[in-house]
Amino acid sequence: xxxxxxxxxxxxxxxxxxxxxxxxxxxxxxxxxxxxxxxxxxxxxxxxxxxxxxxxxxxxxxxxxxxxxxxxxxxxxxxxxxxxxxxxxxxxxxxxxxxxxxxxxxxxxxxxxxxxxxxxxxxxxxxxxxxxxxxxxxxxxxxxxxxxxxxxxxxxxxxxxxxxxxxxxxxxxxxxxxxxxxxxxxxxxxxxxxxxxxxxxxxxxxxxxxxxxxxxxxxxxxxxxxxxxxxxxxxxxxxxxxxxxxxxxxxxxxxxxxxxxxxxxxxxxxxxxxxxxxxxxxxxxxxxxxxxxxxxxxxxxxxxxxxxxxxxxxxxxxxxxxxxxxxxxxxxxxxxxxxxxxxxxxxxxxxxxxxxxxxxxxxxxxxxxxxxxxxxxxxxxxxxxxxxxxxxxxxxxxxxxxxxxxxxxxxxxxxxxxxxxxxxxxxxxxxxxxxxxxxxxxxxxxxxxxxxxxxxxxxx
Amino acid sequence: xxxxxxxxxxxxxxxxxxxxxxxxxxxxxxxxxxxxxxxxxxxxxxxxxxxxxxxxxxxxxxxxxxxxxxxxxxxxxxxxxxxxxxxxxxxxxxxxxxxxxxxxxxxxxxxxxxxxxxxxxxxxxxxxxxxxxxxxxxxxxxxxxxxxxxxxxxxxxxxxxxxxxxxxxxxxxxxxxxxxxxxxxxxxxxxxxxxxxxxxxxxxxxxxxxxxxxxxxxxxxxxxxxxxxxxxxxxxxxxxxxxxxxxxxxxxxxxxxxxxxxxxxxxxxxxxxxxxxxxxxxxxxxxxxxxxxxxxxxxxxxxxxxxxxxxxxxxxxxxxxxxxxxxxxxxxxxxxxxxxxxxxxxxxxxxxxxxxxxxxxxxxxxxxxxxxxxxxxxxxxxxxxxxxxxxxxxxxxxxxxxxxxxxxxxxxxxxxxxxxxxxxxxxxxxxxxxxxxxxxxxxxxxxxxxxxxxxxxxxx
Numbered sequence: 001x002x003x004x005x006x007x008x009x010x011x012x013x014x015x016x017x018x019x020x021x022x023x024x025x026x027x028x029x030x031x032x033x034x035x036x037x038x039x040x041x042x043x044x045x046x047x048x049x050x051x052x053x054x055x056x057x058x059x060x061x062x063x064x065x066x067x068x069x070x071x072x073x074x075x076x077x078x079x080x081x082x083x084x085x086x087x088x089x090x091x092x093x094x095x096x097x098x099x100x101x102x103x104x105x106x107x108x109x110x111x112x113x114x115x116x117x118x119x120x121x122x123x124x125x126x127x128x129x130x131x132x133x134x135x136x137x138x139x140x141x142x143x144x145x146x147x148x149x150x151x152x153x154x155x156x157x158x159x160x161x162x163x164x165x166x167x168x169x170x171x172x173x174x175x176x177x178x179x180x181x182x183x184x185x186x187x188x189x190x191x192x193x194x195x196x197x198x199x200x201x202x203x204x205x206x207x208x209x210x211x212x213x214x215x216x217x218x219x220x221x222x223x224x225x226x227x228x229x230x231x232x233x234x235x236x237x238x239x240x241x242x243x244x245x246x247x248x249x250x251x252x253x254x255x256x257x258x259x260x261x262x263x264x265x266x267x268x269x270x271x272x273x274x275x276x277x278x279x280x281x282x283x284x285x286x287x288x289x290x291x292x293x294x295x296x297x298x299x300x301x302x303x304x305x306x307x308x309x310x311x312x313x314x315x316x317x318x319x320x321x322x323x324x325x326x327x328x329x330x331x332x333x334x335x336x337x338x339x340x341x342x343x344x345x346x347x348x349x350x351x352x353x354x355x356x357x358x359x360x361x362x363x364x365x366x367x368x369x370x371x372x373x374x375x376x377x378x379x380x381x382x383x384x385x386x387x388x389x390x391x392x393x394x395x396x397x398x399x400x401x402x403x404x405x406x407x408x409x410x411x412x413x414x415x416x417x418x419x420x421x422x423x424x425x426x427x428x429x430x431x432x433x434x435x436x437x438x439x440x441x442x443x444x445x446x447x448x449x450x451x452x453x454x455x456x457x458x459x460x
Numbered sequence: 461x462x463x464x465x466x467x468x469x470x471x472x473x474x475x476x477x478x479x480x481x482x483x484x485x486x487x488x489x490x491x492x493x494x495x496x497x498x499x500x501x502x503x504x505x506x507x508x509x510x511x512x513x514x515x516x517x518x519x520x521x522x523x524x525x526x527x528x529x530x531x532x533x534x535x536x537x538x539x540x541x542x543x544x545x546x547x548x549x550x551x552x553x554x555x556x557x558x559x560x561x562x563x564x565x566x567x568x569x570x571x572x573x574x575x576x577x578x579x580x581x582x583x584x585x586x587x588x589x590x591x592x593x594x595x596x597x598x599x600x601x602x603x604x605x606x607x608x609x610x611x612x613x614x615x616x617x618x619x620x621x622x623x624x625x626x627x628x629x630x631x632x633x634x635x636x637x638x639x640x641x642x643x644x645x646x647x648x649x650x651x652x653x654x655x656x657x658x659x660x661x662x663x664x665x666x667x668x669x670x671x672x673x674x675x676x677x678x679x680x681x682x683x684x685x686x687x688x689x690x691x692x693x694x695x696x697x698x699x700x701x702x703x704x705x706x707x708x709x710x711x712x713x714x715x716x717x718x719x720x721x722x723x724x725x726x727x728x729x730x731x732x733x734x735x736x737x738x739x740x741x742x743x744x745x746x747x748x749x750x751x752x753x754x755x756x757x758x759x760x761x762x763x764x765x766x767x768x769x770x771x772x773x774x775x776x777x778x779x780x781x782x783x784x785x786x787x788x789x790x791x792x793x794x795x796x797x798x799x800x801x802x803x804x805x806x807x808x809x810x811x812x813x814x815x816x817x818x819x820x821x822x823x824x825x826x827x828x829x830x831x832x833x834x835x836x837x838x839x840x841x842x843x844x845x846x847x848x849x850x851x852x853x854x855x856x857x858x859x860x861x862x863x864x865x866x867x868x869x870x871x872x873x874x875x876x877x878x879x880x881x882x883x884x885x886x887x888x889x890x891x892x893x894x895x896x897x898x899x900x901x902x903x904x905x906x907x908x909x910x911x912x913x914x915x916x917x918x919x920x
Contacts, residue, residue: 012898044831044833044893044898046831046891046892046893046898047831047833047834047893050833050834050893055834055835056833056834056835062832062833063833165892305891306891306898307888307889307891307898307899307900308888310898310899311886327886328883328886330888331888332888333888333889333890333891334890334891334892335890335891335892335895336892336894337892337894337895342894344890346888346890371504371506371507372522373504373507373510373516373522373523374507374510374515374516375515375516403863403866405890405892405895406863406866406867406890406895406896407866407869408890409867409869409870409887409889409890409900409902410869410870410872410873412870412887412888412889412890413870413873413874413877413879413887413889414873414877416877416887416888417873417874417876417877417879419877423788426771426787426788427869427872427873427876428767428768428790428791428792428793428806428872428876429767429793429869429872429873430793430794430795430804430806430865430866430868430869430872431506431765431766431767431793431794431795432506432625432794432795432796432797432865433504433506433507433510434796434797434802434865435795435797435865435866436866438472438504438506438766438767438770439767439770440767440869442869
């Protein structure tokens with residue numbers, strides 16, 4: 001009789017794990033059963049703002065990499081959508097599952113279990129924060145719900161609370177759909193994963209598009225009208241709100257793990273080792289619900305990002321299937337494009353570097369994405385955070401208009417390899433007038449940082 | 461009395477050396493005198509095709525970073541343009557200099573000397589190859605000459621001999637100026653710095669633009685009419701030619717070094733150590749005239765590229781000025797954009813890997829530059845060349861349409877750090893729908909290469 005793998009969560013991490021396990025073991029050796037409480041499998045959550053904003057049209061199927069039927073047909077994986085796992089019984093090696101349509105509950109046995117429950121949007125504990133019309137954007141069903149509201153209720157005024165990635169992307173999406181949009185953020189600049197001195201250009205981009213941006217301002221409550229949100233109240237004003245989106249970031253969805261006693265780390269994510277094993281024999285976890293090893297801070301962190309979910313799912317699946325693969329951790333790379341501004345970061349920003357115990361310095365350079373004389377040369381601003389004395393790169397941030405953000409990958413690769421800015425300033429990066437000045441902006445930044453490191457050393 | 465530094469060659473390498481030496485030592489300690497046989501200093505040779513093609517307008521000054529007057533005023537560096545150094549007397553520590561306008565010759569003493577004589581286009585030894593109307597494109601004066609010919613002689617038919625970077629860029633430039641353009645290349649595909657299986661898309665791009673491309677075809681002679689080229693004769697045909705550009709690559713300009721007995725390596729470039737010292741005390745060299753250490757093949761190579769020239773010039777200048785800096789070598793990164801096709805490479809192509817003694821395998825993947833559903837997703841093709849058994853990256857090539865080429869920098873950085881494809885496949889590269897699919901094309905390529913490495917190992 002084959003072993004049975006039960007998968008909790010049918011998006012990137014869970015289904016990557018399932019297909020990779022299947023690739024290792026045929027149906028006679030492994031039965032795979034996946035439960036997804038939503039209505040879709042293997043979709044791009046990152047694509048939701050573009051679906052809401054009509055950037056990619058109204059066909060939600062474009063965001064779906066593989067349907068339950070395709071998993072069945074191609075990989076012999078049974079997926080039950082609309083089924084929520086409500087309890088894990090580690091002793092009895094079963095899960096309790098509720099069919100959300102009928103309410104019927106069953107128990108399903110497992111030999112191997114993988115938790116891929118994802119993340120949930122952070123929700124402020126404020127008066128009215130549970131009102132109708134306040135959306136977190138995490139699963140595809142959220143995107144469909146918001147799109148339905150736009151079509152049916154024709155809201156005029158949208159308020160975004162929190163300028164994280166999803167908040168900014170949804171602000172733009174609503175603007176593209178013709179709404180009057182306000183963004184409230186308690187930080188000095190939106191996108192608090194960057195240092196404030198890099199966030200300014202983002203604020204400019206938002207305002208250029210006609211979005212009202214209120215910074216250094218905390219939301220205090222949500223007014224409601226017959227159970228539905230009507231106003232977002234801040235320290236300084238009250239903003240009319242027919243619809244509200246939370247952009248305060250996410251936290252790992254740990255509920256099932258907590259109930260079952262599967263250990264969760266201080267980051268809030270399920271603790272896993274490099275093979276994606278939890279502390280419980282035969283129980284694995286991958287994706288947004290887990291904590292990740294940050295290679296620069298050497299700490300466990302919780303990041304919700306599809307690229308990690310896919311990698312971790314793959315690794316879990318290979319190991320579940322009897323192979324060997326390990327996840328080497330992350331360096332905190334992320335990117336977005338919002339209101340025509342490209343934004344990317346990797347490693348630690350200044351406050352994170354301080355918190356991790358690094359003595360550091362930082363430099364900012366402004367250059368162009370092409371040779372100055374070449375048509376379409378566009379400004380790019382690069383910040384490096386560097387350890388004093390050693391000159392080791394600790395983090396980098398990029399803000400630009402075009403062909404800017406993806407350059408973070410060279411910096412992420414340098415960071416991964418623990419390069420110093422002295423080593424980096426001679427890196428053999430590509431040069432041709434359509435792609436960079438003869439001194440690539442990254443090299444200019446490294447050169448400037450190395451000068452600063454030397455100055456600092458000579459002051460000691 | 462200050463020491464005197466004489467600089468031979470007033471472009472990137474020579475003038476970077478001069479300004480960096482000046483930054484270390486004030487005028488009371490160092491006198492700097494530079495000779496440039498052309499009419500310009502510190503210009504972008506890589507920008508010449510865009511100047512000829514009118515992509516950047518007709519103002520040649522846009523290609524010039526700094527004029528002789530600016531060097532004098534800002535850095536106290538005397539530059540004599542139109543002055544050619546014709547001999548180096550190492551014994552007497554002088555150079556002989558000819559004023560090209562007057563023919564007058566002088567001798568100038570030096571304490572330190574830097575050779576920055578650049579490269580010269582390779583010219584085939586064929587009947588007629590010295591005829592008028594056949595241009596190599598290396599210095600800004602070449603670009604001005606060709607632009608003048610276009611304006612005054614109104615040539616109709618241009619033939620490009622050799623599909624190297626400059627050949628392809630000039631083919632496009634002539635086409636943009638309305639000429640009928642033919643390209644003859646003896647290789648299977650143009651751009652022989654790529655493997656042939658990556659060059660196809662370039663040929664398509666050239667043909668889409670209406671350029672006639674003749675491949676696997678050698679030029680045998682040049683017919684002339686009253687001393688001026690009239691036809692390019694190949695193995696299979698004769699092509700009418702009012703103007704011919706050579707795109708056969710370049711070789712280090714070693715003439716002065718040879719005459720003076722300054723050692724030149726097997727690559728044809730002046731031998732330098734990591735501080736840019738030649739074998740002769742007090743004589744330095746930098747830029748296209750020198751050989752460079754290739755970090756992957758571990759051999760000396762001659763590459764003519766502005767980015768190396770600037771870096772080497774900087775390092776030479778710091779050392780000349782009494783500081784300490786070293787050049788760590790190159791990994792062979794290069795990029796261009798031609799006829800709407802973006803091309804980039806780093807490391808070794810297959811034949812180079814074989815030649816360097818590596819047992820290797822290669823993979824090619826096709827993906828997109830953005831998430832498939834995101835507007836503007838454009839095809840990108842990535843090839844990786846990988847050492848068998850170790851899985852170490854040896855080289856990478858990228859061909860695409862938009863936002864493709866600059867991604868080579870992450871691969872160049874991985875190569876620089878001697879990463880294996882197994883390590884690379886979990887690299888924390890940026891992901892967001894406007895920038896890549898959730899599995900970045902580089903990661904897909906690394907994953908595929910790692911599978912191939914594992915298969916190969918299991919066959920052993």
